Amino acid sequence: xxxxxxxxxxxxxxxxxxxxxxxxxxxxxxxxxxxxxxxxxxxxxxxxxxxxxxxxxxxxxxxxxxxxxxxxxxxxxxxxxxxxxxxxxxxxxxxxxxxxxxxxxxxxxxxxxxxxxxxxxxxxxxxxxxxxxxxxxxxxxxxxxxxxxxxxxxxxxxxxxxxxxxxxxxxxxxxxxxxxxxxxxxxxxxxxxxxxxxxxxxxxxxxxxxxxxxxxxxxxxxxxxxxxxxxxxxxxxxxxxxxxxxxxxxxxxxxxxxxxxxxxxxxxxxxxxxxxxxxxxxxxxxxxxxxxxxxxxxxxxxxxxxxxxxxxxxxxxxxxxxxxxxxxxxxxxxxxxxxxxxxxxxxxxxxxxxxxxxxxxxxxxxxxxxxxxxxxxxxxxxxxxxxxxxxxxxxxxxxxxxxxxxxxxxxxxxxxxxxxxxxxxxxxxxxxxxxxxxxxxxxxxxxxxxxxxxxxxx
Numbered sequence: 001x002x003x004x005x006x007x008x009x010x011x012x013x014x015x016x017x018x019x020x021x022x023x024x025x026x027x028x029x030x031x032x033x034x035x036x037x038x039x040x041x042x043x044x045x046x047x048x049x050x051x052x053x054x055x056x057x058x059x060x061x062x063x064x065x066x067x068x069x070x071x072x073x074x075x076x077x078x079x080x081x082x083x084x085x086x087x088x089x090x091x092x093x094x095x096x097x098x099x100x101x102x103x104x105x106x107x108x109x110x111x112x113x114x115x116x117x118x119x120x121x122x123x124x125x126x127x128x129x130x131x132x133x134x135x136x137x138x139x140x141x142x143x144x145x146x147x148x149x150x151x152x153x154x155x156x157x158x159x160x161x162x163x164x165x166x167x168x169x170x171x172x173x174x175x176x177x178x179x180x181x182x183x184x185x186x187x188x189x190x191x192x193x194x195x196x197x198x199x200x201x202x203x204x205x206x207x208x209x210x211x212x213x214x215x216x217x218x219x220x221x222x223x224x225x226x227x228x229x230x231x232x233x234x235x236x237x238x239x240x241x242x243x244x245x246x247x248x249x250x251x252x253x254x255x256x257x258x259x260x261x262x263x264x265x266x267x268x269x270x271x272x273x274x275x276x277x278x279x280x281x282x283x284x285x286x287x288x289x290x291x292x293x294x295x296x297x298x299x300x301x302x303x304x305x306x307x308x309x310x311x312x313x314x315x316x317x318x319x320x321x322x323x324x325x326x327x328x329x330x331x332x333x334x335x336x337x338x339x340x341x342x343x344x345x346x347x348x349x350x351x352x353x354x355x356x357x358x359x360x361x362x363x364x365x366x367x368x369x370x371x372x373x374x375x376x377x378x379x380x381x382x383x384x385x386x387x388x389x390x391x392x393x394x395x396x397x398x399x400x401x402x403x404x405x406x407x408x409x410x411x412x413x414x415x416x417x418x419x420x421x422x423x424x425x426x427x428x429x430x431x432x433x434x435x436x437x438x439x440x441x442x443x444x445x446x447x448x449x450x451x452x453x454x455x456x457x458x
């Protein structure tokens with residue numbers, strides 16, 4: 001098959017030349033890295049059907065909105081985007097509008113009734129069926145609701161289009177069993193299911209052959225890998241096995257639940273060659289009272305001891321976290337406990353969020369919900385402290401030389417290149433002409449800012 005302009009030139013079984021109009025797709029992705037990977041798999045299936053990607057809604061034959069329902073702000077944006085597409089559908093009745101992701105799983109009936117211009121709602125367990133569903137829609141034009149409540153088995157591997165040509169997501173498991181009281185994920189992603197080691201290694205080998213330099217092992221809680229299967233390696237074993245391949249220069253993973261971070265995993269990172277020295281451990285709150293209400297399964301003393309273990313074993317590692325501000329019942333005193341933990345632990349960075357009520361979760365109906373105005377003030381106070389800490393940590397790197405994976409041009413300055421250290425810090429430097437995207441280079445740090453470092457190529 002040969003593409004020519006907007007046409008595809010093909011031959012039938014008899015060798016006769018045929019011409020068909022090239023079809024295009026457009027994707028919108030909201031939410032976590034798992035959603036990003038799902039979008040790559042949806043796009044890969046469309047490519048296998050002959051579709052090409054476009055940035056133009058008007059040109060698209062299929063538009064996918066891959067949704068997130070973790071926070072109310074994301075839901076509002078998504079409903080707004082769905083509403084915008086109604087006009088497009090009116091002018092182009094052949095346009096297929098697809099809603100995927102967690103909102104598709106949670107609000108399937110509501111979406112179907114509220115937006116009659118939606119053609120397909122596909123759940124988180126049904127991604128592998130996309131080729132079949134699009135083919136069916138293209139013929140019948142009848143609206144389809146394809147949402148399983150729980151996958152009976154892991155879906156087979158499907159074609160995948162990687163947005164990034166240097167770094168790739170590699171899912172190792174799906175779902176979550178933790179049921180934190182604020183979180184909707186277990187209800188929309190299902191119970192934990194681990195991929196086989198053989199499937200994971202096969203995908204990594206393929207990525208290595210394609211020239212990828214970095215992978216991120218992906219799961220809602222990677223530390224639970226293998227617990228759902230008999231005779232399966234645990235997460236530390238998997239890390240060690242992937243590192244032993246020595247075919248990928250950088251190995252990352254996310255996300256880890258602090259309760260399940262073991263000495264064995266820390267040792268696997270310490271003794272590895274290619275596993276990056278970056279630990280992302282969401283604390284969520286520094287208050288034992290709130291951690292218990294959140295059903296996190298640990299207290300702040302346990303968390304501090306865990307941090308000490310990591311820093312003793314891997315001294316040059318970085319540590320980042322997630323924090324929720326304004327959880328129900330968070331008094332000023334309890335919030336101060338979070339600030340105290342922030343100052344004591346000294347995270348390299350903290351990703352902070354306002355608590356958002358999610359219907360169907362226990363926290364949504366808890367008493368003592370915190371007013372939005374109070375939450376915003378607390379979030380700003382927390383951010384001010386964390387920014388000071390992040391800047392101070394980055395300043396310690398001035399004068400040092402760090403290894404950086406070249407990712408491409410800076411978004412704000414085409415004269416500069418950007419990349420990340422093994423500890424996941426962003427670095428900018430002036431182009432010299434000797435660097436290539438995907439190359440590992442040495443950069444001497446001369447300037448430290450809160451969110452990034454600047455330097456010169458060595």
